[in-house]
Amino acid sequence: MPDPILAIAGLDAHYGDFQALYGLDLTVAPGEVIAIIGANGAGKTTLMRSISGLLRNQAEAIRYQGEPIGHLRADQIAARGIALVPEGRQLFPSLSVEENLIIGGQLGRRGPWSLEAIYALFPILEERRAVPSTALSGGQQQMVAIGRALMANPDLLLLDEISLGLAPVIIKTIYDALPGIVSSGMSAMLVEQDIGKALSMSQRVYCLQEGRVSLQGRSDQLSRAEIGRAYFGV
Amino acid sequence: MDWLNAIVQGTLLGGLYALFAAGLSLIFGVMRLVNIAHGDLIVLAAYLGLTVTSALGIHPLASLLLVVPAMALIGYGLQRGILNRTLGGDLLPPLLVTFGLSVILQNGLLEIYSADPQKMNAGLLETASVLVGGISLGILPLAMFAIAVAVIAGLQWMFYHTALGRAFRATSDNQAIAQLMGLNRAHVFGLAMALSLAVTGIAGVFLGIRTSFDPSMGGARLIFGFEAVIIGGLGNLWGTLAGGVVLGIAQAIGAQINPGWQLLAGHIAFLVLLAVRPKGLFPRMDG
Numbered sequence: 001m002p003d004p005i006l007a008i009a010g011l012d013a014h015y016g017d018f019q020a021l022y023g024l025d026l027t028v029a030p031g032e033v034i035a036i037i038g039a040n041g042a043g044k045t046t047l048m049r050s051i052s053g054l055l056r057n058q059a060e061a062i063r064y065q066g067e068p069i070g071h072l073r074a075d076q077i078a079a080r081g082i083a084l085v086p087e088g089r090q091l092f093p094s095l096s097v098e099e100n101l102i103i104g105g106q107l108g109r110r111g112p113w114s115l116e117a118i119y120a121l122f123p124i125l126e127e128r129r130a131v132p133s134t135a136l137s138g139g140q141q142q143m144v145a146i147g148r149a150l151m152a153n154p155d156l157l158l159l160d161e162i163s164l165g166l167a168p169v170i171i172k173t174i175y176d177a178l179p180g181i182v183s184s185g186m187s188a189m190l191v192e193q194d195i196g197k198a199l200s201m202s203q204r205v206y207c208l209q210e211g212r213v214s215l216q217g218r219s220d221q222l223s224r225a226e227i228g229r230a231y232f233g234v
Numbered sequence: 235m236d237w238l239n240a241i242v243q244g245t246l247l248g249g250l251y252a253l254f255a256a257g258l259s260l261i262f263g264v265m266r267l268v269n270i271a272h273g274d275l276i277v278l279a280a281y282l283g284l285t286v287t288s289a290l291g292i293h294p295l296a297s298l299l300l301v302v303p304a305m306a307l308i309g310y311g312l313q314r315g316i317l318n319r320t321l322g323g324d325l326l327p328p329l330l331v332t333f334g335l336s337v338i339l340q341n342g343l344l345e346i347y348s349a350d351p352q353k354m355n356a357g358l359l360e361t362a363s364v365l366v367g368g369i370s371l372g373i374l375p376l377a378m379f380a381i382a383v384a385v386i387a388g389l390q391w392m393f394y395h396t397a398l399g400r401a402f403r404a405t406s407d408n409q410a411i412a413q414l415m416g417l418n419r420a421h422v423f424g425l426a427m428a429l430s431l432a433v434t435g436i437a438g439v440f441l442g443i444r445t446s447f448d449p450s451m452g453g454a455r456l457i458f459g460f461e462a463v464i465i466g467g468l469g470n471l472w473g474t475l476a477g478g479v480v481l482g483i484a485q486a487i488g489a490q491i492n493p494g495w496q497l498l499a500g501h502i503a504f505l506v507l508l509a510v511r512p513k514g515l516f517p518r519m520d521g
Contacts, residue, residue: 054410074413083414090411096402103404106397107416152416 003066005156005187006051007032011061011070011075013050013211020046022211028156033188035144035198039231042192045087047208048160051189052084054078064156079107083154087161087191089145091133097144098129104148111153112184118147121177128147139170146174150181157181157188163197175201195227209233236490239369244486245479246375248462249382250444252478253437254455255462256386256471257430263469264402264426265321270332273340273456279305281343281439284352294354294443302435310430313424319422336452344451351446360443378440385433386475387399388503392429393471402426454497461504467514476515480507 004027013021021043036044049055051062053074062070069077083104091100099116119126122143128136133144142162149157158197163171171194178201184190192198199205199219207215207230215222215230258272269275277309279301286297316335320327362373393399405422413419441447441455458481466477481500489498507515 051413054414057407073418074410075416078416086411086414090408092404092407092411094407095400099400101413103400103412103417106401148415160260 002029004028005065006189007063008051009061009063011047011050011057013046013057015046015055020198020211021050024208024211025211026206026213026216028187028189030155030187031182031185032204033182033202034188035202035205036189036191036208036229037193037195037205037231038214041210042208043211044208045160045210048084048087048158048189048191050079052082052158054084068089079109081152081155082158083108083149083152083156085145085149085160085162087164089141091140091141091144091148093132093134095133096130097125097133097136100133100144101125101147101151101187105151105153107152108181113150113153115151118150121150121180122147139166139173142166142170142174146177146181153185157186158191159188160191161193162190163194171197175195192224195231207231235368237487240486240490241483242371243375246327246371246379246482247486248475248479248482249375249479250440250478251458252386252475253378253433253440253463254459255387255466255474257433257437258456258459259463259466259471259474260389260433261426261430262463264406265423266325267321267328268325268332269318269430270329270456271335271339271452272332272434272459273452273454274343275305275308275434275452276438276441276455276459277343277447277449277452278339279370279431279433279435279450280354280442281347281352281438282435283439283442284347284354285462294356294439297354298436298439299482301439302432305438306428306432307436309427309429309434310424313419313427315431317427318420318423340449340452347449349450350449351448352442353446354439354442356443356494374443376420378444381436381440382478383475385436386471389429389433390471398425400484403463410413411520412490461500464514465504465507467517471485473514473516480515 006028008024008026011021011024012019028108038044046055050057053072057070059068059071064080064082065120095103101115119234124140125143125147133141162174175197190198190201202219205217205219206213207227209230215226254276258269261267262268282301282304283294283297285292286300316331317328320331345359356374359374363370393402399424401417404415405417405419409419462477462481463474465480482501484503485496485500489496
């Protein structure tokens, strides 16, 4: 196995007095897509916030491309090539669609993703490039949020619940775009409530339960029964 | 004709008030910081202009070349060194800290420059005028108004057409997500304060050319700035210019009725507008 692009070892995460993650271990190999599943409150979003630097941690708990990054600020981590599509999209309301995309690429990292590439992936965004991001439908906003993260040309893409609150047909459009996105050699971590989607999109899966990894394995080898036990802890 | 003259002169004065207000409006918009020391920073800029002018023997307008960058540097340092530490969920700490800064500035200036009123001498420029339709327009007030309009236009353009403006708007919208885009909040805020105080530098030098000044006059400039921002509508730079003009005209008309009513008339116009249009003349359209 090649050296992992991301290696998390013994990660504890806290919100004030509340501990959300307990000694979490996890790795992502270059070019690999892993899925994170688990019930609400299991720590999935906390894990994403920790990796992206929105939640500061012990330096050595998170190593990226061989270097400790747990202590860095979110902007420093972004500059190293980790991009997060946050839960709930969180576009900038004062910025137009195109400006949201441009600001995603403002670090100037090189790679395949540019405005043209994003518009080729989601043509509807080009049509609506000049409107405020708040004028878009939920699905279109999610496309902007994904495009905004891709504009950074990340080596590791974090996707937090990108299907949340969207119609099934929109979810399908967005997930149909995903294999094309990760085929460029990018690694990705996918937080997903829909276990079927999570398994079909990923090579490996981690199931979290109350801040700990309750199950991990290859996505095509885990049985539904195993996952059910790990998910609900019964 | 006297009334028309008062309105025209008030409009030109409004340009200066818009300059007082623009910096205030900018930092409130970007980081929700209410800078109580803003008026004293204007006075500081006036004193910096005075020092530069007398030390180098240059024209007050030429002192802008040094005062504006100096104020920008002070702004960046102030923000990174002190004000960033006060920003968070609560509005009170930055208010208290900038209030303290205001006291320190006033007393520091008093210590260095004494309480004697000072004035910068702009020579012939102060008295030169042109006659337009029977009204005598001072070249200096005209130039100040033109520069105020240019500064507002420049800020507006910067906000909506440059990467820096995009960073300001994004950080204003959502600091955490802006951080994910690789924007360092502390640095973005530092740049916003630098820009705010650069504008303050222009305002301070103009103030010092227009009137005599002393270390205690910052408070009133702060009030004028606040009033212009609120009249115009928060978060709208052209509105801020309109607010400054409304304030200037009200003061000029008040002074025309009775010289003692100048300030009172400005405050009354502010209160009336606040009662009639609580969101200002031009509230922000979005959000």
